[in-house]
Amino acid sequence: MTLGSRAESAGGNEPRVPVLRAEGITKSYGNVQALLGVNVSLYEREIVALVGDNGAGKSTLVSILAGVQRADEGALFINGEPVTLQDPSAAHHHGIVTVFQDLALVNDRDVAANIFLGRELTRFGGLVVNRAQMLNEAEAIIRRLQVGLPDVRTPVKSLSGGQRQAVAVARAIVRGEARVVIMDEPTAALGVRESGKVIDLIRALKEEGRTVLVISHNIESVFDLADRVVVLRLGRNVADRRITETTHEEVVSLIVRGTEMVVP
Amino acid sequence: MISAPERGAEAQTEDKVPDAPTKRLRQLSPTGSQAVAITIVAVLMFSAFSVFAAHFASTSNLYTMAQVSSYTFLVAAGLTFVFIAAEIDLSIGANLAFSGVIMGLCVSTYGLNPWIGALCAVVAGALIGAINGLVVTVVGVQSFIVTLGMMSVLGGAALVITGGLPIDYPQNLTSSLFSITNGTIHGFPAPILWAAAIFVLSVFVLRFTKFGYHVYAVGGNPGAAREMGVNVRWTKFMCFVVTGTLCGLTAVLESNWLQEADPGAGSTFTLEVIAAIIIGGVALYGGAGSVYGTLIGTIITGMLGTGLVLLGLNANWPELVEGVIIIVVVTIGIGINKRRGRKGAGLGGVRRLLGTPKNAVPSVGQQRAPLGR
Numbered sequence: 001m002t003l004g005s006r007a008e009s010a011g012g013n014e015p016r017v018p019v020l021r022a023e024g025i026t027k028s029y030g031n032v033q034a035l036l037g038v039n040v041s042l043y044e045r046e047i048v049a050l051v052g053d054n055g056a057g058k059s060t061l062v063s064i065l066a067g068v069q070r071a072d073e074g075a076l077f078i079n080g081e082p083v084t085l086q087d088p089s090a091a092h093h094h095g096i097v098t099v100f101q102d103l104a105l106v107n108d109r110d111v112a113a114n115i116f117l118g119r120e121l122t123r124f125g126g127l128v129v130n131r132a133q134m135l136n137e138a139e140a141i142i143r144r145l146q147v148g149l150p151d152v153r154t155p156v157k158s159l160s161g162g163q164r165q166a167v168a169v170a171r172a173i174v175r176g177e178a179r180v181v182i183m184d185e186p187t188a189a190l191g192v193r194e195s196g197k198v199i200d201l202i203r204a205l206k207e208e209g210r211t212v213l214v215i216s217h218n219i220e221s222v223f224d225l226a227d228r229v230v231v232l233r234l235g236r237n238v239a240d241r242r243i244t245e246t247t248h249e250e251v252v253s254l255i256v257r258g259t260e261m262v263v264p
Numbered sequence: 265m266i267s268a269p270e271r272g273a274e275a276q277t278e279d280k281v282p283d284a285p286t287k288r289l290r291q292l293s294p295t296g297s298q299a300v301a302i303t304i305v306a307v308l309m310f311s312a313f314s315v316f317a318a319h320f321a322s323t324s325n326l327y328t329m330a331q332v333s334s335y336t337f338l339v340a341a342g343l344t345f346v347f348i349a350a351e352i353d354l355s356i357g358a359n360l361a362f363s364g365v366i367m368g369l370c371v372s373t374y375g376l377n378p379w380i381g382a383l384c385a386v387v388a389g390a391l392i393g394a395i396n397g398l399v400v401t402v403v404g405v406q407s408f409i410v411t412l413g414m415m416s417v418l419g420g421a422a423l424v425i426t427g428g429l430p431i432d433y434p435q436n437l438t439s440s441l442f443s444i445t446n447g448t449i450h451g452f453p454a455p456i457l458w459a460a461a462i463f464v465l466s467v468f469v470l471r472f473t474k475f476g477y478h479v480y481a482v483g484g485n486p487g488a489a490r491e492m493g494v495n496v497r498w499t500k501f502m503c504f505v506v507t508g509t510l511c512g513l514t515a516v517l518e519s520n521w522l523q524e525a526d527p528g529a530g531s532t533f534t535l536e537v538i539a540a541i542i543i544g545g546v547a548l549y550g551g552a553g554s555v556y557g558t559l560i561g562t563i564i565t566g567m568l569g570t571g572l573v574l575l576g577l578n579a580n581w582p583e584l585v586e587g588v589i590i591i592v593v594v595t596i597g598i599g600i601n602k603r604r605g606r607k608g609a610g611l612g613g614v615r616r617l618l619g620t621p622k623n624a625v626p627s628v629g630q631q632r633a634p635l636g637r
């Protein structure tokens with residue numbers, strides 16, 4: 001698994017520097033080894049699916065990339081530069097945003113208030129909220145993401161699952177330059193139609209030139225969506241395949257049995 | 265985190281653009297439609313009392329009701345912040361009594377200028393709020409417990425200081441302060457104007473300032489607010505300070521009106537204020553409600569008190585009726601929330617009132633401790 005082969009697998013002719021690279025990530029909780037030397041590289045304009053069974057270490061890896069936890073060993077590189085992510089705001093600063101499964105929305109507040117939660121647009125010296133500008137910008141970003149939302153003044157609690165996901169994503173990307181968007185099980189609680197909307201949303205993010213790392217249990221949507229699939233099993237890498245070069249059966253077998261990792 | 269009923273609602277909220285009237289209705293809900301509903305209740309109640317209770321609609325009675333309700337509202341406006349932030353303050357009545365006693369001490373025992381007395385009383389109220397807020401946010405004790413304790417401490421202190429007797433203001437005490445606290449300004453009783461000013465100010469703060477946005481966020485989903493960089497502790501702390509300050513202000517207004525400081529003033533006041541807020545539709549589980557609702561709630565409880573007495577009922581009846589109304593309102597509220605798919609939302613409020621640890625009500629953000637910083 002050299003850098004070069006991975007770069008090619010991402011579609012470029014020249015070896016490219018990954019936007020985000022995690023190298024040799026190791027993390028344990030007491031006696032439990034959650035991650036053992038895991039490598040992941042994410043390239044520009046790429047949708048990567050991170051799959052694995054329960055306990056494979058997906059969530060641990062995500063929380064390390066999001067800056068929520070620190071790895072025991074290993075290093076993170078952004079555009080080739082080593083970085084340390086002490087906390088989530090450090091990750092945001094480096095353009096890595098994470099949308100967790102719970103979405104962290106305030107149900108009684110409307111879409112615009114949720115999108116700008118914690119960084120409300122203001123005027124008159126920062127005290128008074130600039131509601132008009134917030135509505136405009138919220139509308140603009142929702143339109144850009146091509147998700148149908150009735151009105152940015154709708155309370156989040158009356159939105160569908162897919163729409164809520166869109167609000168969380170919109171909020172993630174208005175916070176500065178989000179080059180890498182990490183989404184934890186974005187379709188887990190959704191029906192087929194709503195999942196379809198979320199998949200469109202993720203594609204829209206890619207269209208905008210962003211990189212998306214999707215954690216998923218849903219092999220179907222992984223094949224629908226991803227350019228590449230990374231399989232973890234018991235805290236180790238078992239495979240890193242271009243989606244066009246693998247099959248449902250192979251991925252399932254990798255998840256369950258962890259067949260030898262084959263470098264494409 | 266998406267509960268089953270919410271997913272069930274998906275089908276109805278597909279992304280088709282609703283036609284204009286639906287859209288307007290949706291914008292109103294839920295706070296808006298609730299505000300309309302209780303406004304109608306208030307108007308109906310007013311009409312009924314005007315017809316059936318003699319003298320109810322007389323100018324003097326309206327002024328008296330408005331003045332008494334003004335005191336309730338001033339504190340209720342502050343407590344609305346605390347409620348929306350998903351906390352509670354039971355010490356408001358005791359704070360009112362204690363701050364009043366401070367005012368009384370200053371002008372009577374120490375013979376200070378009433379202006380200085382008023383300043384001391386307002387600062388005392390604010391400090392009490394700050395202590396409540398600090399213990400809740402920094403130490404992390406349930407606000408129910410902290411403020412219950414504070415209620416006893418202050419109530420006891422007020423009685424100890426005064427020996428249980430009201431402190432009378434010195435005879436013939438005059439001050440420019442009195443004209444703005446208990447006189448009339450252009451024919452309007454000053455307390456009503458204070459209430460109007462605080463109404464405008466608190467509506468503005470809650471609806472149009474960053475702090476107001478944060479109060480709703482902190483009450484609605486503290487975990488999410490924290491994650492998005494909102495200072496949850498500071499926001500909640502400030503809600504307690506606002507409430508305490510308004511208790512101090514109200515103590516000054518009321519003591520000046522009566523020209524005495526009554527250490528027992530707060531005994532029924534706390535429940536009256538909470539009743540007004542609950543009737544006004546402020547969410548028991550935090551995150552929703554409005555100062556307008558609280559205003560209407562205050563007016564309703566105020567009308568009940570006077571109206572029932574004017575109907576010829578014993579003066580003890582209003583309390584009973586108020587209690588029934590609270591139970592009915594909360595029951596309806598829980599029913600609505602269940603229909604909307606907010607499973608257990610009402611129960612959460614009840615649990616909070618009973619002072620169970622916050623974690624017992626798993627709110628979305630609280631489940632993910634690592635982000636808690």
